[in-house]
Amino acid sequence: MAINKYYDSDCNLGMLDGKTVAVIGFGSQGHAHSENLAESGVNVVVGLRKGSGHWEKAAKFAETHENFKVMEVEEAAKAGDVVMMLVPDELCADIYHSQVEPYMTEGKALAFAHGFNIHFKTIVAPKNVDVIMIAPKGPGHTVRSQ
Structure with a gap:
């Protein structure tokens, strides 16, 4: 499998115009990625358990x-x-298989902040779904402040 690496200078945020990014989780990385995306004008939905500590x-x-x-x-x-x-x-992997996998349809992308679940194949994306990794160089609060 070929791996392509892209950096800020390679990005075109316009590619997300009219698209929705779903961030599953709102902990350290989830809050940083989702809030940064929203403040950049991207449509964001955050997926959480109803009544979870992060919902509020x-x-x-x-x-x-x-x-x-x-x-x-x-x-x-x-x-x-x-x-x-x-x-x-x-x-x-459990959350993916029970709550996300049924909705990973052709043309969507599945994203991670690190690759453990993909590398160890606890999550295998459908062939018609792209897999990407957006790996920050720090914990969520640092990502957010930078």
Whole structure:
């Protein structure tokens, strides 16, 4: 498998115009990626368990950003053109298989912040779905502040 690496200077945020990025999880990386994307003008939906500790935090951010919505995991996975799995590695495969996988249809992209679940094949994406990794060089709060 060939791996292509891209950096900020290679990116065209316009490629996400009219698309929705679903971020599954709102912990360290989830809040940083989703809030940065929303503030950059991208449509973002955050997928969480109803009543989770992060739901209220995400909903508070949504109050001031009309392009940012909070919904349950399955709804977010269905709505996302890009679905980014930002839950703890030890939970990622179970969440993916039970709540995300049915919505990974042709033309979507499955994204990660690191590659454990892909490398160890606990998650195998459908052949008609792109797999990408957006790997920050720090914890979420550092990503957010930079």
